[in-house]
Amino acid sequence: MAEKPALALLDESGPVIGTRIKHLTEELRQFRRIVHQNPELSFKEHHTTERIIARLQIAGMSPQRYKNTGCYVDIGEGAIAAALRADIDALPINEYTGLDYSSTRPGIMHACGHDIHQTVMLGVALTLWEIHQQSPLARTIRIIFQPAEEQLPGGAVEVIAQNALEGVPRAFALHCEPKVDVGKIGTRIGPITSASDTIKIRLTGRGGHTSRPHLTEDLIYAMNQIAINVPAVLSRRIDVRSGVLLAWGQIQAGVAPNAIPAEGYLAGTMRCLDAQAWYQAGEILDEVVEQVAAPYGVTVELEHIKGVPPVVNTEDETTMVENAARAELGEDSVVLVEQSMGGEDFAWMLQKVPGTMIRLGTRTPGGITYDLHRGDYNPDERAIGYGVQVMASTALRAVRWEIAKRSAEQFRTSNTY
Numbered sequence: 001m002a003e004k005p006a007l008a009l010l011d012e013s014g015p016v017i018g019t020r021i022k023h024l025t026e027e028l029r030q031f032r033r034i035v036h037q038n039p040e041l042s043f044k045e046h047h048t049t050e051r052i053i054a055r056l057q058i059a060g061m062s063p064q065r066y067k068n069t070g071c072y073v074d075i076g077e078g079a080i081a082a083a084l085r086a087d088i089d090a091l092p093i094n095e096y097t098g099l100d101y102s103s104t105r106p107g108i109m110h111a112c113g114h115d116i117h118q119t120v121m122l123g124v125a126l127t128l129w130e131i132h133q134q135s136p137l138a139r140t141i142r143i144i145f146q147p148a149e150e151q152l153p154g155g156a157v158e159v160i161a162q163n164a165l166e167g168v169p170r171a172f173a174l175h176c177e178p179k180v181d182v183g184k185i186g187t188r189i190g191p192i193t194s195a196s197d198t199i200k201i202r203l204t205g206r207g208g209h210t211s212r213p214h215l216t217e218d219l220i221y222a223m224n225q226i227a228i229n230v231p232a233v234l235s236r237r238i239d240v241r242s243g244v245l246l247a248w249g250q251i252q253a254g255v256a257p258n259a260i261p262a263e264g265y266l267a268g269t270m271r272c273l274d275a276q277a278w279y280q281a282g283e284i285l286d287e288v289v290e291q292v293a294a295p296y297g298v299t300v301e302l303e304h305i306k307g308v309p310p311v312v313n314t315e316d317e318t319t320m321v322e323n324a325a326r327a328e329l330g331e332d333s334v335v336l337v338e339q340s341m342g343g344e345d346f347a348w349m350l351q352k353v354p355g356t357m358i359r360l361g362t363r364t365p366g367g368i369t370y371d372l373h374r375g376d377y378n379p380d381e382r383a384i385g386y387g388v389q390v391m392a393s394t395a396l397r398a399v400r401w402e403i404a405k406r407s408a409e410q411f412r413t414s415n416t417y
Helices: 004-011 022-037 046-059 114-134 155-161 219-237 275-296 315-329 346-350 383-414
Strands: 071-076 080-087 140-146 171-181 185-187 195-204 245-253 263-272 299-308 334-336 355-363
Touching (some): 022 383, 046 114, 071 114, 080 114, 080 346, 114 171, 114 355, 155 346, 185 315, 195 219, 219 245, 219 263, 219 275, 275 299, 315 355, 315 383, 346 355, 355 383
Parallel strands (some): 185 334
Antiparallel strands (some): 185 355, 195 263, 195 299, 245 263
């Protein structure tokens, strides 16, 4: 069969993708630096999208643009074996790395590694395309360059609505991890990121003098009770193992020390590691806020902005990536990573199909541990090549998996009496 020579690569000892991407190493490094110098915010990634499309077309591929920004490309023949996704947007953060290729756009920076992500997936596309030209893959790999991960509810929702996952049996993604050394990946079966919603509460009353709080609605006191007791009540109404966390980032009210204000505002995020508990918390939040505020007579307006569910990694797909990493990077290249309370819109894709997100090590061994979403984030660029190795090898494993599954189905059918 046509697919056998390409998939036979997986039976070789030692890394097989690493030997095939050496000629791409410098090009991918330069591509990433151009992306880093020219960051674009969510749903404004027009030049970013054009840059990706142009390189894929030069190689001979036929990428398809999404309605606004972002694109995808299919490589191979026949049914889809897997989708690999990279996010491409930047953040509204000032860069202060001092690098020669720092952002040229004030107030905008790739501080979350999306420049690395898209470069890795470009390298995967180029590598799989070269393999496909030499020995056609009998299944298709879809590579998605997704916009607006940093914007809630996220660009994943939009590309799913445009049939990004049509015919896709599983999905994979990676995310830079500054706490893991370059040359290693971090994995975890089950929840690896948190659900993340935005909560906004506006309180109103008549206002009054601080010497006579009994003659008005003591709005400041009511705000304090909401800020303290709503998170406490949620922690008693929902299984504590789900990791529900409501934390406030904004509390605003008042202009004078002797005046009870007529209006106040709280805003924060609600995070959760369990999808079912996430839905449950959303259902009871209104009730809890109203009950806590009721004794103080204030008027409450609650705005609950749904963000993303948790990313829940499935066992089969996680094992597939781990096997790819060990084959390409060595037996000790896979480490268990902690759960993150950060949100990630790849979760919407995993609501539709099984899959996994891995953590790509970006810390120089013995070097600084840079945090994400900071203006000094400076990943080790060697992570690009390692990411290509792991994800391209994973894609080939997904192709082999689908072929084997189809063969097993045909065998069962032919032996049914």
